[in-house]
Amino acid sequence: xxxxxxxxxxxxxxxxxxxxxxxxxxxxxxxxxxxxxxxxxxxxxxxxxxxxxxxxxxxxxxxxxxxxxxxxxxxxxxxxxxxxxxxxxxxxxxxxxxxxxxxxxxxxxxxxxxxxxxxxxxxxxxxxxxxxxxxxxxxxxxxxxxxxxxxxxxxxxxxxxxxxxxxxxxxxxxxxxxxxxxxxxxxxxxxxxxxxxx
Numbered sequence: 001x002x003x004x005x006x007x008x009x010x011x012x013x014x015x016x017x018x019x020x021x022x023x024x025x026x027x028x029x030x031x032x033x034x035x036x037x038x039x040x041x042x043x044x045x046x047x048x049x050x051x052x053x054x055x056x057x058x059x060x061x062x063x064x065x066x067x068x069x070x071x072x073x074x075x076x077x078x079x080x081x082x083x084x085x086x087x088x089x090x091x092x093x094x095x096x097x098x099x100x101x102x103x104x105x106x107x108x109x110x111x112x113x114x115x116x117x118x119x120x121x122x123x124x125x126x127x128x129x130x131x132x133x134x135x136x137x138x139x140x141x142x143x144x145x146x147x148x149x150x151x152x153x154x155x156x157x158x159x160x161x162x163x164x165x166x167x168x169x170x171x172x173x174x175x176x177x178x179x180x181x182x183x184x185x186x187x188x189x190x191x192x193x194x195x196x197x198x
Contacts, residue, residue, distance in 0.1 A: 023137035023163045030165040031122040032135040038107040041075040042066040052159040056106045058099030061170050063156030064088050067095045074099045093172035110166035111184045116140040116148045122161045123152040146186045151178040
């Protein structure tokens, strides 16, 4: 299993950039296109929800709610694929699963030690009925470490992008009309620790 983790850890290298401004219409459309390309559905024994492809070999970041201890399924490109649980952390409410080996459209990621609080982020709010999915920008707010809150009604497992269209966090819990999210840096640390463990 560590062989499948190493490429993902290498992809999640730290970068530092300055604070973003309010997202433009082009920023929102870019996030929607990335969402449509890289978001899949992850199904466990009791529930299902979104996940986002973060590794070109089929690694998917999602909510721990959508997996069992050792298995999950990934719905991708009209197929239901068996997936192995690589990381599942109940406290952080996050999971990484690996779909069968292949080539997948991974989202561009940005991992850094910056604090999301006060930063503009973009999420794609699911449409209901005949309404289409809508990209929306919102400011991230402080929450108990290592989480942050954002006023976007995103289901657990949904991605959050910066204004440059890079994945920076994942929604892990609904909170009223918004959600609680976990930065990718925390996920990277968990994966690195797992690779380091024999």
